[in-house]
Amino acid sequence: MIINKLGSLFSQQLKCSKKVRTKTDELDPILIIKPNQLWINNYAYNNAMDQFATYNLNNAQRRDEQSRCIFHFRNIQELHAVRDGIRNGNLIPNGFHVPQGLQGSIVAGTNNPVPIGQAYLVIKLGARKSEFSEDKNFFHVD
Numbered sequence: 001m002i003i004n005k006l007g008s009l010f011s012q013q014l015k016c017s018k019k020v021r022t023k024t025d026e027l028d029p030i031l032i033i034k035p036n037q038l039w040i041n042n043y044a045y046n047n048a049m050d051q052f053a054t055y056n057l058n059n060a061q062r063r064d065e066q067s068r069c070i071f072h073f074r075n076i077q078e079l080h081a082v083r084d085g086i087r088n089g090n091l092i093p094n095g096f097h098v099p100q101g102l103q104g105s106i107v108a109g110t111n112n113p114v115p116i117g118q119a120y121l122v123i124k125l126g127a128r129k130s131e132f133s134e135d136k137n138f139f140h141v142d
Contacts, residue, residue, distance in 0.1 A: 029079050030122040031071040038114045048092040055082045096139050115139030
């Protein structure tokens with residue numbers, strides 16, 4: 001059901017979702033990133049998504065089954081630790097966006113005009129039920 005709702009948004013990126021979802025335990029968060037085409041045209045999208053897939057994992061482990069858009073985490077704390085570690089370590093240059101209201105407080109030229117994409121958080125509630133929402137601040141610097 002969740003994939004049907006999101007599928008119309010970016011169906012090609014969801015091909016690997018079945019593998020990720022079947023490996024997901026109840027209450028585990030899944031991050032789905034709908035890429036921003038403007039960002040893809042200007043930056044190294046695959047390298048950026050590889051950071052989300054492998055950050056703080058042992059060699060050859062990935063969170064995404066090579067999808068580069070759907071990432072499974074053990075818990076919400078791990079999801080936020082990965083996002084914050086990537087952002088704070090500047091591991092994806094120009095990957096995070098400073099909202100318009102805060103742009104006056106940063107050095108000119110340091111802000112990416114667009115975020116990597118849209119982030120959707122999915123929580124598996126059971127074998128056939130999930131809860132999801134867009135996290136509009138996921139790629140923003142606060």
